[in-house]
Amino acid sequence: TQLLEQSPQFLSIQEGENLTVYCNSSSVFSSLQWYRQEPGEGPVLLVTVVTGGEVKKLKRLTFQFGDARKDSSLHITAAQPGDTGLYLCAGAGASGTYKYIFGTGTRLKVLA
Amino acid sequence: DSGVTQTPKHLITATGQRVTLRCSPRSGDLSVYWYQQSLDQGLQFLIQYYNGEERAKGNILERFSAQQFPDLHSELNLSSLELGDSALYFCASSVDPGPGANVLTFGAGSRLTVL
Numbered sequence: 001t002q003l004l005e006q007s008p009q010f011l012s013i014q015e016g017e018n019l020t021v022y023c024n025s026s027s028v029f030s031s032l033q034w035y036r037q038e039p040g041e042g043p044v045l046l047v048t049v050v051t052g053g054e055v056k057k058l059k060r061l062t063f064q065f066g067d068a069r070k071d072s073s074l075h076i077t078a079a080q081p082g083d084t085g086l087y088l089c090a091g092a093g094a095s096g097t098y099k100y101i102f103g104t105g106t107r108l109k110v111l112a
Numbered sequence: 113d114s115g116v117t118q119t120p121k122h123l124i125t126a127t128g129q130r131v132t133l134r135c136s137p138r139s140g141d142l143s144v145y146w147y148q149q150s151l152d153q154g155l156q157f158l159i160q161y162y163n164g165e166e167r168a169k170g171n172i173l174e175r176f177s178a179q180q181f182p183d184l185h186s187e188l189n190l191s192s193l194e195l196g197d198s199a200l201y202f203c204a205s206s207v208d209p210g211p212g213a214n215v216l217t218f219g220a221g222s223r224l225t226v227l
Binding site for chain 2: 004006033040041042043044045048088090092097098099100101102103104105
């Protein structure tokens with residue numbers, strides 16, 4: 001059972017456009033992370049958010065943790081071809097467990 | 113290089129066979145996680161070990177088993193393989209078991225193809 005649903009599943013946009021990826025769950029997490037995975041490699045951590053309502057910025061990427069710590073969003077401003085990849089959210093600490101549960105993934109392709 | 117080493121990188125085998133995937137965690141990390149990723153899918157959590165002990169279990173089939181050894185390396189054993197077991201298997205490590213703001217460092221994965 002997948003606890004974390006991401007939308008959209010696939011996204012193909014032109015360079016310079018903005019986009020938002022959503023990560024939703026019915027479970028409360030103690031922290032939520034976003035990873036990016038490129039072909040042939042393992043996921044690489046982008047950010048961790050731990051406080052409800054928290055907003056973190058990483059250059060053109062803005063991450064927000066929902067007030068109830070059940071959902072998160074990733075907004076990319078002025079997307080570039082280098083942003084292409086599979087974006088995965090991961091929630092930790094649901095129901096007091098040690099599991100890191102990953103979302104269904106959003107595959108982003110940015111066209112030059 | 114993430115510091116997490118997985119072997120083999122690629123493995124092709126037949127249905128009904130058994131394979132072992134190996135993971136060496138990043139130096140200093142005590143916790144090891146195993147994930148399965150099928151084509152174009154997210155990662156399915158299989159199992160987690162911390163300092164040699166099982167800490168959390170996910171959707172791991174009974175045909176699969178894992179362990180973490182005293183030197184902290186881990187092995188994932190897959191037996192009675194089926195076509196549907198073909199996937200990328202990732203190992204990740206972290207300093208402590210969480211669930212806090214741990215950083216999971218992933219290896220490059222082992223690609224298993226069952227024919």
